[in-house]
Amino acid sequence: MLTCRCLRGKTVREPQRTLIFTLSHFHSHSLSGACHRISLAICPSASQAMLILSCSSKLRLLEGILRKNLFQTLPVASDDLNIHVNTYAAFYWDLDVYRTLLQDTDAVNWAQNLYILGNQDGILEASREAAAVKKVQFSADSFITYMCHDPNKYPEYRLDPGFTLSSLNSSHVDLLNETWHYGGNEQSHRYLASLVRHFPSACILDVNGLPISWNLMNLFGTMVHGYTLPSHRRKGYLAVVAKALAIQVHAAGYPVYSQVALDNNRTHNFHEKMGYERLPELCHFCFHFVKEENIKDFPWASKQAPR
Structure with a gap:
């Protein structure tokens, strides 16, 4: 199983064996794959700390997997009051690992506005639940994906x-x-x-x-x-x-x-x-806002979350 996420320079424990491909600050990303930091992490079990690797062959392998499956992942974008810039991304296939990232780690800065998009079953419920736990505002909209x-x-x-x-x-x-x-x-x-x-x-x-x-x-x-x-x-x-x-x-x-x-x-x-x-399957855009008044700054996030 492959999941991908932004580590923000921290050692994080995962609930299961996971390969993690991290890509940070996509505002500097180009099509060639350049970005501020790329690394591979392997977490053998929940009881062991994650090992950060930098093997170029493994990174190329994971980059190829990620390229082919971008539309099936769960990107997370965040910035202080401006979702347009300073984006970092966490790409996921596994919803349980994603739920753990949101609620049980400090990888996401909940003092910022952020949005999450993905077509996995359960993303709306997981995002709404995280918003309630973190006491932030929540709004969502749904889209159709064409390939x-x-x-x-x-x-x-x-x-x-x-x-x-x-x-x-x-x-x-x-x-x-x-x-x-x-x-x-x-x-x-x-x-x-x-x-x-x-x-x-x-x-x-x-x-x-x-x-x-x-x-x-x-x-x-x-x-x-x-x-x-x-x-x-x-x-x-x-x-x-x-x-x-x-x-x-x-x-x-x-x-x-x-x-x-x-x-x-x-x-x-x-x-x-x-x-x-x-x-x-629908692609859901889930928006999390620090304050209710922030929603007006992003008019495409003004709809209520479907239930």
Whole structure:
């Protein structure tokens, strides 16, 4: 069994034999796998302390496993009043180990806002229970996960004359921040700038070299921020950039997947038309806030947790 988590430099005891792949501070992470610290930990039993290793061959093995299974893991992101930046991640397959991490260790700083996402059965109950124990506010929303197994089979669309396929750069961040539903502030601008700087992207440039449609990969490997300017819609441009980005991600050995809100029918139709596989289990976003008033700073977390 593989579980992955952020150790924050501490020795932690686990309830069962576990391999742990730690990746800290993903805001500096790039597609090549670079980050502030990568280490492997083996915990033989609950009675023995965890052994931190740095064997390059074992790290490469675990990185390959993690790449292929990103959509099945339980990422945890946290920061002081700003979930957009200074993210650290804990990737899990085992819900019991995840529950132990939340309630019985100090690996999670409950003085910070944080969110957890995953498609395992029981994540809502475990997160709601942890929030009650730690006396923090709790909110949740659910999404559908779509997988693409071979982006080369996507439908083909033609670009208008003078338009070119390219990648996003720092000069485009202002436009991304203005058009993103949850953007328009300094925190979201820094977050988007980090994604553009460190992760793959695809865009279509008009005759003046300005982006009119784009798609990005985020720090958890998800295809996100697909957008086309209103004046250029209904021409298949989002399908063009989605395919271009998916081919990059697939060629690098990562799964191609995205998560769509339950009520976003237009995006559901887009993924089904493109040939994505709709996974049966829901992906739950669980938000934990230090104070109730913090929820208003993250409008996508304003819904009540489903029961």
